[in-house]
Amino acid sequence: xxxxxxxxxxxxxxxxxxxxxxxxxxxxxxxxxxxxxxxxxxxxxxxxxxxxxxxxxxxxxxxxxxxxxxxxxxxxxxxxxxxxxxxxxxxxxxxxxxxxxxxxxxxxxxxxxxxxxxxxxxxxxxxxxxxxxxxxxxxxxxxxxxxxxxxxxxxxxxxxxxxxxxxxxxxxxxxxxxxxxxxxxxxxxxxxxxxxxxxxxxxxxxxxxxxxxxxxxxxxxxxxxxxxxxxxxxxxxxxxxxxxxxxxxxxxxxxxxxxxxxxxxxxxxxxxxxxxxxxxxxxxxxxxxxxxxxxxxxxxxxxxxxxxxxxxxxxxxxxxxxxxxxxxxxxxxxxxxxxxxxxxxxxxxxxxxxxxxxxxxxxxxxxxxxxxx
Amino acid sequence: xxxxxxxxxxxxxxxxxxxxxxxxxxxxxxxxxxxxxxxxxxxxxxxxxxxxxxxxxxxxxxxxxxxxxxxxxxxxxxxxxxxxxxxxxxxxxxxxxxxxxxxxxxxxxxxxxxxxxxxxxxxxxxxxxxxxxxxxxxxxxxxxxxxxxxxxxxxxxxxxxxxxxxxxxxxxxxxxxxxxxxxxxxxxxxxxxxxxxxxxxxxxxxxxxxxxxxxxxxxxxxxxxxxxxxxxxxxxxxxxxxxxxxxxxxxxxxxxxxxxxxxxxxxxxxxxxxxxxxxxxxxxxxxxxxxxxxxxxxxxxxxxxxxxxxxxxxxxxxxxxxxxxxxxxxxxxxxxxxxxxxxxxxxxxxxxxxxxxxxxxxxxxxxxxxxxxxxxxxxxxxxxxxxxxxxxxxxxxxxxxxxxxxxxxxxxxxxxxxxxxxxxxxxxxxxxxxxxxxxxxxxxxxxxxxxxxx
Numbered sequence: 166x167x168x169x170x171x172x173x174x175x176x177x178x179x180x181x182x183x184x185x186x187x188x189x190x191x192x193x194x195x196x197x198x199x200x201x202x203x204x205x206x207x208x209x210x211x212x213x214x215x216x217x218x219x220x221x222x223x224x225x226x227x228x229x230x231x232x233x234x235x236x237x238x239x240x241x242x243x244x245x246x247x248x249x250x251x252x253x254x255x256x257x258x259x260x261x262x263x264x265x266x267x268x269x270x271x272x273x274x275x276x277x278x279x280x281x282x283x284x285x286x287x288x289x290x291x292x293x294x295x296x297x298x299x300x301x302x303x304x305x306x307x308x309x310x311x312x313x314x315x316x317x318x319x320x321x322x323x324x325x326x327x328x329x330x331x332x333x334x335x336x337x338x339x340x341x342x343x344x345x346x347x348x349x350x351x352x353x354x355x356x357x358x359x360x361x362x363x364x365x366x367x368x369x370x371x372x373x374x375x376x377x378x379x380x381x382x383x384x385x386x387x388x389x390x391x392x393x394x395x396x397x398x399x400x401x402x403x404x405x406x407x408x409x410x411x412x413x414x415x416x417x418x419x420x421x422x423x424x425x426x427x428x429x430x431x432x433x434x435x436x437x438x439x440x441x442x443x444x445x446x447x448x449x450x451x452x453x454x455x456x457x458x459x460x461x462x463x464x465x466x467x468x469x470x471x472x473x474x475x476x477x478x479x480x481x482x483x484x485x486x487x488x489x490x491x492x493x494x495x496x497x498x499x500x501x502x503x504x505x506x507x508x509x510x511x512x513x514x515x516x517x518x519x520x521x522x523x524x525x526x527x528x529x530x531x532x533x534x535x536x537x538x
Numbered sequence: 539x540x541x542x543x544x545x546x547x548x549x550x551x552x553x554x555x556x557x558x559x560x561x562x563x564x565x566x567x568x569x570x571x572x573x574x575x576x577x578x579x580x581x582x583x584x585x586x587x588x589x590x591x592x593x594x595x596x597x598x599x600x601x602x603x604x605x606x607x608x609x610x611x612x613x614x615x616x617x618x619x620x621x622x623x624x625x626x627x628x629x630x631x632x633x634x635x636x637x638x639x640x641x642x643x644x645x646x647x648x649x650x651x652x653x654x655x656x657x658x659x660x661x662x663x664x665x666x667x668x669x670x671x672x673x674x675x676x677x678x679x680x681x682x683x684x685x686x687x688x689x690x691x692x693x694x695x696x697x698x699x700x701x702x703x704x705x706x707x708x709x710x711x712x713x714x715x716x717x718x719x720x721x722x723x724x725x726x727x728x729x730x731x732x733x734x735x736x737x738x739x740x741x742x743x744x745x746x747x748x749x750x751x752x753x754x755x756x757x758x759x760x761x762x763x764x765x766x767x768x769x770x771x772x773x774x775x776x777x778x779x780x781x782x783x784x785x786x787x788x789x790x791x792x793x794x795x796x797x798x799x800x801x802x803x804x805x806x807x808x809x810x811x812x813x814x815x816x817x818x819x820x821x822x823x824x825x826x827x828x829x830x831x832x833x834x835x836x837x838x839x840x841x842x843x844x845x846x847x848x849x850x851x852x853x854x855x856x857x858x859x860x861x862x863x864x865x866x867x868x869x870x871x872x873x874x875x876x877x878x879x880x881x882x883x884x885x886x887x888x889x890x891x892x893x894x895x896x897x898x899x900x901x902x903x904x905x906x907x908x909x910x911x912x913x914x915x916x917x918x919x920x921x922x923x924x925x926x927x928x929x930x931x932x933x934x935x936x937x938x939x940x941x942x943x944x945x946x947x948x949x950x951x952x953x954x955x956x957x958x959x960x961x962x963x964x965x966x967x968x969x970x971x972x973x974x975x976x977x978x979x980x981x982x983x984x985x986x987x988x989x990x991x992x
Binding site for chain 2: 326339368369373395397422441442443450454456
């Protein structure tokens with residue numbers, strides 16, 4: 166395969182809080198190739214959003230990227246090296262804050278957030294905001310930028326764009342606001358768009374329209390996407406390849422069809438089993454037991470073992486790194502679960518352990534309280 | 539079934555909603571709706587109401603779950619709140635255990651509330667952060683003078699256990715719980731007064747999928763154990779399909795279809811239901827994705843379309859009787875009319891528009907003449923005139939625009955009744971509430987919609 170557009174290696178982002186270090190993203194690696202939609206899926210608290218902000222170097226104090234490499238089109242967005250005094254320091258070729266701001270964000274990598282109302286300024290007109298963005302990032306004059314803005318609004322399916330141009334965000338419906346943000350993201354024709362749960366707040370009908378529009382626009386502009394979502398159905402619909410995250414780690418990585426039909430990690434299968442199906446009536450749902458543990462104090466061994474129906478003694482001791490499990494000639498498929506022979510740590514001989522999923526206490530209790538989205 | 543009246547003696551129906559309406563003032567205050575004219579009497583006053591719920595009727599039998607589904611803004615939550623009398627209905631009645639809630643007030647209403655509880659969408663904001671969960675669960679019992687202090691504490695602990703929490707957590711604050719657990723506390727609180735009927739307003743939409751399934755399972759177990767009746771609101775059809783016995787589909791303040799779950803999902807008889815079902819993504823990349831999506835936004839409930847409210851987005855609008863176009867030509871006209879209304883194109887050249895919108899079929903006869911006229915207006919940049927011709931002469935002439943549909947159709951898959959508000963079903967209808975001769979172009983939109991399922 167050709168050189169990836171974006172390559173993330175062993176990325177670690179941590180938050181230093183009073184209660185301890187939260188390992189929000191703990192060593193994830195993935196690639197995004199040109200013209201590809203890559204999914205990043207997981208429950209809330211899995212570290213999806215921190216991972217995407219890290220790619221744009223938008224992590225704020227007390228958070229910090231503490232390790233790993235991010236390469237984008239041959240440039241280093243993030244990279245560390247050991248200095249003379251043995252301390253890690255940023256490498257020389259790492260882009261400066263100013264270069265990130267002026268060249269990368271918005272122009273090369275754009276981001277669409279979940280809540281369009283929070284991303285648009287309520288006291289400026291929609292058209293004005295879009296025009297300003299185009300004016301600054303594409304060095305166009307005010308008139309040209311306005312024309313371009315109206316064209317973009319029409320492109321994303323805003324009815325009567327000339328008159329809607331002068332309206333304020335509150336006069337737009339949720340779906341239309343999200344379209345405006347997509348217009349904004351596409352306006353500079355970036356190579357990569359990070360979409361952070363852009364359709365989660367929308368109705369299914371509107372979500373369908375937007376996904377269809379994204380697929381069309383993607384064909385037209387050949388943009389790559391990182392699509393962050395917790396919704397497996399959305400993944401099934403638009404992604405080419407998928408990364409499944411659990412507690413700061415990528416636990417399975419595969420092409421979309423393999424992920425759904427040749428699932429290799431128990432978490433992924435549990436996630437798929439727990440969803441009610443629209444296309445058939447399911448008598449009883451099989452939920453994943455318990456709640457996701459806190460990233461501040463992740464379980465030893467495999468992080469999923471406390472909720473895993475297939476957990477054995479060895480899962481508590483061995484922390485699995487993702488390994489390539491596909492046969493030769495097949496598309497790459499990695500998973501981090503020791504039940505596969507490739508790990509060779511004696512899973513089969515190990516005795517099963519009692520967990521929430523295998524019959525322990527239901528509905529675990531979080532000491533500090535996990536936040537629901 | 540055409541009459542909206544006092545409850546029929548159906549011993550099974552726990553809740554009967556009849557022609558319920560809830561309108562909100564669009565503006566309020568002394569000068570609300572005042573407009574200045576340049577002619578006598580110079581000042582006029584017109585108020586425009588938001589018709590959030592506009593003539594809804596249904597029954598809920600004891601022990602069943604009625605799912606209520608629809609896009610955001612269609613009036614689901616307003617309906618739920620009006621049914622519980624948290625909002626004063628504009629008109630209509632809600633019979634609960636034989637009593638009309640719409641007529642009650644004061645102490646009798648307060649006492650009725652003991653039997654009807656509600657669970658809200660946001661588990662965070664529906665729990666007082668400064669109260670421990672034990673007292674939160676006890677609060678409704680206190681309000682209704684149930685048990686003594688000790689008895690309440692014992693019951694609260696018992697309920698916490700029933701909903702899958704540790705009774706030891708009686709003294710914890712809500713912030714110490716995760717979203718799913720908070721929703722369980724909400725469940726325990728609703729159950730504390732031993733209600734018969736619980737309205738669940740999107741109870742699982744704020745939760746992660748894995749947690750969603752746990753809470754749904756608990757709700758089903760509790761329903762069995764305490765013999766509960768649920769009105770379950772959700773926008774997620776997968777959840778509705780899982781939990782409901784019967785399903786009502788709402789669009790812009792009206793119920794457009796109501797049937798047993800299997801029947802509704804496998805044999806939908808309203809184009810809106812069809813479109814909603816087609817729009818649900820299936821968690822399987824081999825499913826082939828979604829089909830035939832709706833276009834456009836839900837119209838404003840201040841001035842809803844006449845007749846069938848879905849007609850402005852419906853892919854199956856019926857051709858007016860006065861024209862004799864082929865099906866393809868009529869579809870093209872409809873699509874073109876909607877495109878003009880949305881100003882979806884800039885092109886003004888009639889030939890280019892013809893080849894873009896009428897490639898496979900062009901209307902002939904009267905319809906063709908009208909179309910030429912509209913295209914002429916567009917060429918001269920007179921968009922409003924073109925829009926007027928297209929909507930007045932085509933869209934507004936359809937039976938969908940002139941008559942409000944209400945039909946009871948045969949159920950193919952189950953023995954339950956099937957209500958569908960769509961004129962496409964007029965031939966197979968068993969009964970209809972459409973008063974054909976009395977309806978003309980001036981018919982007040984939304985009037986006379988009644989519910990077949992009673």
